[in-house]
Amino acid sequence: MSKHILLTGGTGLIGRKLTDLLISKGYQVNHLSRKQGTNPEVSTFLWDVNKGQIDERCIDGVDTIVHLAGANVADGRWTDKRKKEIIESRTKSIGLIYKLLKAKPQHTVKSVISASAVGYYGDRGDNLLTETSAPGTDFLANVCLQWEHAVDAGSSLGLRLAKLRTGVVLDAKGGALAAIAKPVKFGLGSPLGTGKQWVSWIHEDDVTEMYLYAIENERITGDYNMVAPNPVTNRQLTKAVAKELHRPLWLPRVPGFALELALGEMASMVLSSQKASAQKIEDTGFKFKYPTLTWALKEIYR
Numbered sequence: 001m002s003k004h005i006l007l008t009g010g011t012g013l014i015g016r017k018l019t020d021l022l023i024s025k026g027y028q029v030n031h032l033s034r035k036q037g038t039n040p041e042v043s044t045f046l047w048d049v050n051k052g053q054i055d056e057r058c059i060d061g062v063d064t065i066v067h068l069a070g071a072n073v074a075d076g077r078w079t080d081k082r083k084k085e086i087i088e089s090r091t092k093s094i095g096l097i098y099k100l101l102k103a104k105p106q107h108t109v110k111s112v113i114s115a116s117a118v119g120y121y122g123d124r125g126d127n128l129l130t131e132t133s134a135p136g137t138d139f140l141a142n143v144c145l146q147w148e149h150a151v152d153a154g155s156s157l158g159l160r161l162a163k164l165r166t167g168v169v170l171d172a173k174g175g176a177l178a179a180i181a182k183p184v185k186f187g188l189g190s191p192l193g194t195g196k197q198w199v200s201w202i203h204e205d206d207v208t209e210m211y212l213y214a215i216e217n218e219r220i221t222g223d224y225n226m227v228a229p230n231p232v233t234n235r236q237l238t239k240a241v242a243k244e245l246h247r248p249l250w251l252p253r254v255p256g257f258a259l260e261l262a263l264g265e266m267a268s269m270v271l272s273s274q275k276a277s278a279q280k281i282e283d284t285g286f287k288f289k290y291p292t293l294t295w296a297l298k299e300i301y302r
């Protein structure tokens with residue numbers, strides 16, 4: 001293995017951290033991005049997924065591609081145009097890379113590790129979700145199905161494929177936790193909907209460690225839930241954040257219909273329930289650094 005990785009979405013929340021981890025482990029890192037990069041330790045190559053344009057030098061010497069790119073699902077209302085962008089930024093993008101691999105048969109790429117999300121399962125109440133559980137039927141489930149299907153097209157190229165169905169990534173600097181913590185800091189936090197919906201969370205360090213694990217272990221193929229082994233309910237998560245920030249939680253729950261009025265279909269992101277199992281990845285020997293929410297939040301807010 002030449003330790004040369006191409007990241008799509010390398011400038012995002014997960015991509016930036018993964019880039020730093022890979023560089024610290026001696027990897028050479030390329031990014032495929034819509035804009036010129038600012039990290040002097042990374043070689044940035046440009047692409048325009050809609051126009052089907054890609055700098056073909058991006059794969060030179062690369063053995064593994066990590067596919068993180070995708071329009072952020074929480075950025076703006078899900079209009080038909082936005083929905084198309086959310087899907088195609090994940091599917092057409094990997095398709096463009098596969099087209100390049102076909103056009104350059106002398107390439108050295110052996111593996112593709114792609115993000116997916118636990119949204120794959122839809123709204124599943126208290127069911128414990130394993131990688132063989134059926135997919136859901138809502139918009140996010142449909143996004144994940146199409147995303148994974150597009151990645152699976154790489155099997156005809158003889159590539160090792162792994163798809164990591166990521167839960168809610170806990171990161172102090174952005175993403176879902178920052179959104180939950182903001183009202184809590186002002187004493188205005190409260191559980192959402194019934195508060196009983198399951199949140200399959202994972203600490204940001206375990207996310208990047210699991211990507212590294214999938215890169216370095218060739219027996220990691222297929223689908224894996226990328227979630228900590230102890231999911232919590234929305235109420236438990238909000239309470240734990242308030243406790244860690246030493247703030248009271250006194251407001252009543254925000255009713256689901258109010259969220260649906262305010263957010264439309266996007267309300268499903270916070271109201272739907274996914275209790276995903278971490279057993280499959282643990283059975284391969286992967287060890288979580290932050291298996292419990294208390295440990296994860298203590299590290300984040302220390």
Ligand SMILES: NC(=O)c1ccc[n+]([C@@H]2O[C@H](COP(=O)([O-])OP(=O)(O)OC[C@H]3O[C@@H](n4cnc5c(N)ncnc54)[C@H](OP(=O)(O)O)[C@@H]3O)[C@@H](O)[C@H]2O)c1
Nearest residue numbers: 009011012013014033034069070071072089115117166169
């Ligand atoms: N963070 C989470 O809690 C979470 C949970 C489940 C799944 N995931 C998935 O994991 C992946 C990485 O997550 P993240 O939180 O790091 O995402 P992020 O911060 O939103 O970054 C995603 C990256 O994708 C690229 N991108 C955005 N819109 C694009 C478009 N229209 N066409 C092509 N590229 C586009 C951007 O890179 P450039 O600007 O450099 O082009 C961006 O930096 C995403 O696919 C996400 O859906 C994340």
